[in-house]
Amino acid sequence: TGGRFRDYEVASRLAYFLWDTMPDRRLFEAAANGELRTADGIERLARSMLDQPSARQAVDEFFAQWLRFDRVLGSVKDRRRFPEFTPELAAMMVQETRMLLDNLVWKDGNFMEAFTADYSFLNADLASLYGMPAPSGEFELVRFPADSHRSGLLGHASFLASNAGPVETSPTARGIFIREQLLCQHVPNPPPGVNTQVPEPTADRPLARRQRMQAHVENPTCASCHRLMDPIGFGLENYDASGRWRDTEAIEFEISGARGKVASKTIELPIDAKGEIAGLASSAFSEPGAIGRLLGESRACQECIVKQLFRYAFGRMETTADRETVRSTFAAFRESRFRFKELLIALVRTPQFLDGL
Numbered sequence: 001t002g003g004r005f006r007d008y009e010v011a012s013r014l015a016y017f018l019w020d021t022m023p024d025r026r027l028f029e030a031a032a033n034g035e036l037r038t039a040d041g042i043e044r045l046a047r048s049m050l051d052q053p054s055a056r057q058a059v060d061e062f063f064a065q066w067l068r069f070d071r072v073l074g075s076v077k078d079r080r081r082f083p084e085f086t087p088e089l090a091a092m093m094v095q096e097t098r099m100l101l102d103n104l105v106w107k108d109g110n111f112m113e114a115f116t117a118d119y120s121f122l123n124a125d126l127a128s129l130y131g132m133p134a135p136s137g138e139f140e141l142v143r144f145p146a147d148s149h150r151s152g153l154l155g156h157a158s159f160l161a162s163n164a165g166p167v168e169t170s171p172t173a174r175g176i177f178i179r180e181q182l183l184c185q186h187v188p189n190p191p192p193g194v195n196t197q198v199p200e201p202t203a204d205r206p207l208a209r210r211q212r213m214q215a216h217v218e219n220p221t222c223a224s225c226h227r228l229m230d231p232i233g234f235g236l237e238n239y240d241a242s243g244r245w246r247d248t249e250a251i252e253f254e255i256s257g258a259r260g261k262v263a264s265k266t267i268e269l270p271i272d273a274k275g276e277i278a279g280l281a282s283s284a285f286s287e288p289g290a291i292g293r294l295l296g297e298s299r300a301c302q303e304c305i306v307k308q309l310f311r312y313a314f315g316r317m318e319t320t321a322d323r324e325t326v327r328s329t330f331a332a333f334r335e336s337r338f339r340f341k342e343l344l345i346a347l348v349r350t351p352q353f354l355d356g357l
Contacts, residue, residue, distance in 0.1 A: 020058035157243030164241035171233025184304035
């Protein structure tokens with residue numbers, strides 16, 4: 001009886017992991033027939049499950065939870081600075097990211113291309129934001145020209161705009177996202193009482209955001225954490241708070257005008273996009289595309305994808321007891337040349353998935 005009950009538990013785990021819903025009749029029959037008692041039996045059923053539309057929805061839900069690209073739907077931007085940023089455009093940004101990921105998964109591409117792809121799926125509005133000619137149709141596959149400064153997820157407006165403020169960028173937020181979501185490295189919260197505000201530019205200190213954030217790396221209280229985040233985010237400073245490319249940063253500050261009146265002045269300052277990913281060997285870069293290439297080639301990032309899927313499948317963080325499951329799943333993922341469907345199959349084949357631990 002215990003074995004039969006376990007069969008139905010495995011069927012339920014498979015359904016909620018690969019379909020994000022309860023088992024259907026075929027899964028219940030497989031459980032009743034004892035087909036889910038071996039890794040090979042689970043794999044046979046899992047492969048047929050991945051052919052169903054529900055699998056696409058479940059994988060999309062995993063990506064949304066991991067990469068959080070739909071947070072851009074709640075982003076607020078200054079209407080004077082970014083008049084083109086509307087709820088409709090934000091929804092288009094989400095669609096672009098979803099389509100790139102879907103294309104890699106369901107056409108069996110190398111999933112690490114998500115960080116380096118020299119193409120995306122654009123419509124006229126996104127093409128305009130990216131400074132490119134409008135495609136003839138809606139969300140067509142478009143190749144980026146070499147001078148477009150776009151490649152992979154880190155060039156998507158969904159990521160760039162959701163990790164920025166209403167007016168200014170946030171190198172820290174962008175760096176935290178990469179460190180935690182793409183490298184699976186925890187960044188502690190700032191100590192209580194620490195001022196986390198970046199100074200505003202002034203007439204006597206008309207500095208770019210990078211220079212105004214210098215206290216983060218000079219103050220010993222801040223430096224240990226900010227050196228993990230800010231140098232990554234600085235490499236993305238050529239993208240403004242809406243995700244549009246810029247060669248210079250517009251700095252606005254107040255000056256004293258005639259008869260004591262206060263006036264506003266704007267100057268353009270060059271952007272320094274040099275940085276590094278602390279902890280990764282030979283990770284210095286001078287332009288944003290290099291960050292995606294470094295991540296795509298990094299074992300830390302590749303393993304993080306496995307860990308993120310583990311967390312989604314089991315509903316908890318991995319521990320030292322899970323090391324063998326993560327190791328064997330990663331080995332299969334790498335052996336498949338990073339095919340995401342093979343990663344799904346590798347995880348459901350593990351003894352841990354069978355036992356539900």
